[in-house]
Amino acid sequence: MTNKELAQAVLEAQSACPEFKEAAQKFIDSIGTEKEKEAGEILLAEAKEDICFIDGTIAFFESEMAEKIFGAEIAKEKLAAAKEAKANGAVYCNCPGCTAAKNIIDNFE
Numbered sequence: 209m210t211n212k213e214l215a216q217a218v219l220e221a222q223s224a225c226p227e228f229k230e231a232a233q234k235f236i237d238s239i240g241t242e243k244e245k246e247a248g249e250i251l252l253a254e255a256k257e258d259i260c261f262i263d264g265t266i267a268f269f270e271s272e273m274a275e276k277i278f279g280a281e282i283a284k285e286k287l288a289a290a291k292e293a294k295a296n297g298a299v300y301c302n303c304p305g306c307t308a309a310k311n312i313i314d315n316f317e
Contacts, residue, residue: 224305
């Protein structure tokens with residue numbers, strides 16, 4: 209994936225926080241300008257700040273707060289998906305926002 213595609217994935221991730229999306233948009237807007245490197249560094253820093261560990265995701269979806277936010281059924285589904293991801297070796301959260309962050313951390317040039 210290109211850096212632009214990595215940033216675009218952040219914009220498309222419903223679970224990405226507003227600050228992460230803002231950094232992604234600023235990076236995309238800066239491509240080809242003198243601000244591209246700086247915007248890329250900001251995006252990478254935001255990815256590192258926002259990524260969550262899978263254990264934290266599991267703990268959240270086991271909580272009453274997750275049920276209040278998502279409803280019992282969706283919280284249960286997300287908990288099962290997180291536990292399955294951990295069983296398959298995942299270290300980080302498997303939501304689209306964290307997946308985008310992990311891809312940026314691993315592949316951003």
